[in-house]
Amino acid sequence: MKKWFQALILAVGLILALAPAALAGTVTDDQLRQVFPQTPAPGKTLTRGEFAALLARAAGMQVTADSAGTRGDAWYSPAVMALKEKGVIRGYPDGGLHTDRPVTLLEAAVMASRVLGLPDGVAAPDVKGSLGRESWGYTPYAWLVRAGLLQPGQDAGALLTVDEGVAFLARVFGSDPEAEKIVQAAQQAQAKVKDLKFAGSMAISARPRPEAVGKMPPVSIQGNIMSEFSYPLSLYQKMDMILNLPAEKTPGEDLPAGGKMQMTMEQYLVDGTMYQKIEIPGMEKPQWMKLPKEALPDLQTLVEQSRNAAGLPPGLKDSFHFRYLGEGIENGHKVHRIAYYGRIDDWQALMQALPGGLTPEMEQALNQAGGVLKSVSFWGVEAVGVEDNLTYASEMTGLVAFANKYQGETVPLETMTINMKVTDYQYNSGVKIQVPAEALAAPEVPLTPSAPGIAQPLPSDNGKSPGISG
Incomplete structure (x- = not known):
């Protein structure tokens, strides 16, 4: 198995397990005006160059006056060049940055979305807005509308004043105090839950690099997930997935008709031991396998610490932001709707978010896995009960941008989109988890860093439901 693919499996599993639980730092209008x-x-009227300086300050980017490639005498030139080097500001079709031109709301939204980790080429969410899909900036516009950062009726072509640009960035790179208060209450409520069941759907799509399209066709996975948790930590989980491969572009006589391959995965975690079974068409009779305790982290410790934590370590607290979207009804419950979003491009800070319990071998493997990722951004919406602060619906999208190379190998994937949607939560219903006899009698299969793609815990195996409340 390719080294980059092994690392990919491990890395993506970890980032989903750590779906946002942090509270965001806040940038103020006064701090921005100091630039x-x-x-x-x-x-x-705000110019593109001035907006670049405000954006760099709002995002906490390091900008130095002697940045390589800095040109011009304008005070904002170092910030412009820093953003250009990161691909945030790209200029016009004529190749010019035109930093002295007025900045439009759409240009500001596109640049801000790039800082937040929105990769090129991802699909736009369905939103109601004033901007047409044919617009060059529709996708980032739609993501920001979904997160409550832009209002559907705003004129995307309007020129921004300094006051409007400052207010926009303070909103994007800050958080609603009301939303943060609800998030904290949700975390406290989750810590008191005795058992949980939820069901939902998931979809994964991978986009190859342009130069790798002929060698690696686009791939997508769709499926359903059902999970049961009994705390302090027992779980049962089942996933039914369909792998979609373009049959006309994929060699191999064993490819199913239409390029669709169905896979079912079941797993139990009881008394610190994980049992797993994977069923794929064409393989021999599926067999349960047992993973040795010493090859897994102390999952009970992970769950208890994460359920009672107020958020992630300080290194990640500025990476996630929350917006209050108003009230609604979900599954018969009156709920607060909370949007959250943020970007992680510091793998070491992400590793520090784990509360402990990893074996040295797994920690080493996870550190190596970080090399395959360029950045990860999360965009989600959570419905939190008004009366009990429990989650009753959630949708999370993870957007992954990959490094060009990993340990000397070219990574053929450019981006991956991972979506999880849950609309059926049940709490304290008396979940009882019993491992079947055939699983208890299964042979033990070692889990080693050299084979991280085998029998890894599923994304929600940290004992948390998808979303912000875990």
Whole structure:
């Protein structure tokens, strides 16, 4: 198995297991205005260069006056070049950055979305807005509308004043105090749950690099997931998935008709031992296998610490942001709707988010796995009960951008989109988890860092339901 693919499986599993639980830092209007060498005149139109300086400050980017490639005498030139180097500001079709031109709301939204980790080429969510799908900036516009950062009726082509640009960035890179309060209450409520059942759907799509399209066709996976948890930690989980391969572009006589391959995966975790069975058409009779305790982290410790934690370590607290979207009804419950979003591109900080319990071998494997990722961003919406602060619906999208190379091998994938949607949560219903006799009698299969793609825990095996409340 390719080294990059092994790392990919392990890395993606970890980032989904750590779906946002952090509270975001807040950038204020006054802090942003400090980037101007002189106080702007009231009502002044904001230029693209000035917006770049505000964006760099809002995102906490390191900008130095002697940045390589800096040109021009404008005070905002170092910020412009820093954003250009990261692909945030790309200029016009004529190749010019035109930093002295007024910035539009759509240009501001596109640049902000790139800083937040929205990769090129991802699909746009379904939203109601004033901008047409044919627009060059429709996809980032739609994601920001979904997150409550843009209003559907706003004129995307409007020129921003300094005040409007500052307010926009303070909103994007801050969090609603009301939303943060609800998130904290949801975490506290989750910590008191005795058992949980949920069912939902998942979809994964991978986009190859342009130069790898002929060698590696686009791949997608769709499926359903059902999970039962009994705390402190017992679980049963079943996933039914369909792998979609373009039959006309995929060699191999064993490819199923239409390029569709169905796979079922079941697993139990009881008393610190994991039992797993995978069923794929064409393989011999599926067999249960047992993973040795010493090859897995102390999952009970992970769950208890994460359920009672107020958030992730300080290194990640500025990476996620929350917006309050208003009230609604979900499965008969009156709920608060909370949007969350953020980006992680510091793998070491992500590793520190684990509360402990990893074996040295697995920790080493996870550190190596970080090399396959360039950045990961999360965009989700959670429905939290008004009366009990429990989650009753959630949708999370993880957007992954990959490094060009990993340990000398070219990574043929450019991006991956992972979507999980759950609309059926049941709490404290008396879940009883019993491992079947055939699983208890299964042979033990070692889990080693050299084979991280085998029998890995599923994304929600950290004992948390998908979303912010775990």
